Amino acid sequence: MNLRILVAGGGIGGLAAALACARSGAQVQLFERADGFGEVGVGIQIGPNVSRILTRWGLSDALAQVAAFPTHLQIRSAVTGNELGRLPLGSTAVARYGAPYATIHRADLHSLLLAAVQAQAGASLQLHSELRGFSQSQAQVRARTRAGDWHEADALIGADGLWSAVRQWLLDDGMPRVTGHVAYRAMVPQATLPQPLRSQHVTVWMGHRLHVVQYPVRQGQWLNVVGILHASLPAAPDSSALPLDGWDHGADAATLRAALTGMASPLQELVHAIDHWRMWVLCDRPPMTGPRQQARGRVALLGDAAHPMRPYLAQGAGMAIEDAAELGHLLAGADADVGAVLYRYANRRWQRNRRVQARAIRNGQIFHARGLVEFGRDLALRVLGRRLIDVPWLYSH
Ligand SMILES: Cc1cc2nc3c(=O)[nH]c(=O)nc-3n(C[C@H](O)[C@H](O)[C@H](O)COP(=O)(O)OP(=O)(O)OC[C@H]3O[C@@H](n4cnc5c(N)ncnc54)[C@H](O)[C@@H]3O)c2cc1C
Secondary structure, three states: OEEEEEEEEHHHHHHHHHHHHOOOOOEEEEEEEOOOEEEEEEEEEHHHHHHHHHHHOOOOHHHHHHHHHHOEEEEEEEOOOOOEEEEHHHHHHHHHHOOOEEEHHHHHHHHHHHHHHHHOOEEEEEEEOOEEEEEOOOOOOHHEEEOOOOOEEEEEEEEOOOOOOHHHHHHOOOEEEEEEEEEEEEEEHHOOOOOOOOOOEEEEEEEEOOOEEOOOOOEEEEEEEEEEEOOOOOOOOOOOEEEEEOOOOOEEEEHHHHHHHOOHHHHHHHHHHHEEEEEEEEEEEEEEEEOOOOOOOOEEEOHHHHOOHHHHHHOOHHHHHHHHHHHHHHHOOOOOOOOHHOOOOOOOOHHHHHHHHHHHHHHHHHOOOOOHHHHHHHHHHHHHHHHHOHOOOOHHH
């Protein structure tokens, strides 16, 4: 019997889930509330743990056509500009982990997953279809679209992001928390930058209560820049007032530039060379505490709906894709006991997701350190270098 699966959300997680489930033989219906598929112009890093899955899904050529493959990751002090440590990527990452470290435009990753879903037998997509009402029984799960149509299936996957409606219905555990960190993001053609500002590697600039990350995308032709600041703006809102599509505003470059006053001149020059920025107020949830936060009965959560995290390990979309791969793997050959499969999925995923969420929080503290902690960090990076920067438990998964 072909299992019937509903997927809420057509972001990177939802598309990956639809692809993985349909590849395992399920009949998948994906519902996306937006009128069209489109992603904002920002970049995303993909570790070998993620590119390995894309390769298994037959997407390595598509990835190679649109991604960049940085030569190395360099950590620099935002204050002095000095290099603190370096991790070779490129062929070294492939030799060590059997898969590349890639950096990619979000829209390109989304498009290649979308094309794969559209070409995959058993998967169908519906735009302009927000899922709003849910119910589950021993026998089935039901979800209602905004237009009022009910859809029945064996399982529902909530891949509807940070402000997940599926999660609210399933767990009723409140809204995500505002972290007090704000991300400024921009992407520019490298050709528009002065030569010394162009680069084909990942640079992490560590400052005081801030850091900046830059890396190439689109085969190295564009540069993605993300600056993260501690900021109290906007004030922590009443949770009921949070817009369910999160915050994504045009940003005033002056705020970011002011925060970088006195920092190393190459960093200031980069930020001054870019005029158009977008701003995200970063939200997350505390690290997961058990499998019941990721599945109950015939309903499972995936990606940001399950484990929204700070972006300081660059693995939010990565964990969504890992979730999807695990789900597809467990569904292959599964019988009708969907609840048991989803429980196994949650049981196999939650501790890793928890670890990545916790490490991302810790990275933020290390990246933004001052005083003695900063001194110890810089010393450790100089002495241990790549051994401190590499994350084998993450990348070799
Ligand atoms: C500054 C920053 C940098 C980052 N950098 C990286 C990085 O380098 N590497 C990395 O791996 N991750 C990174 N991330 C994290 C990554 O962007 C997210 O973890 C990832 O996009 C989550 O994907 P998702 O599909 O779970 O959720 P989303 O992308 O939020 O997708 C959810 C989808 O569901 C739809 N939807 C919502 N509600 C409904 C509903 N009721 N019915 C139907 N559809 C619905 C939405 O319209 C949306 O399309 C970064 C995040 C930030 C903020």
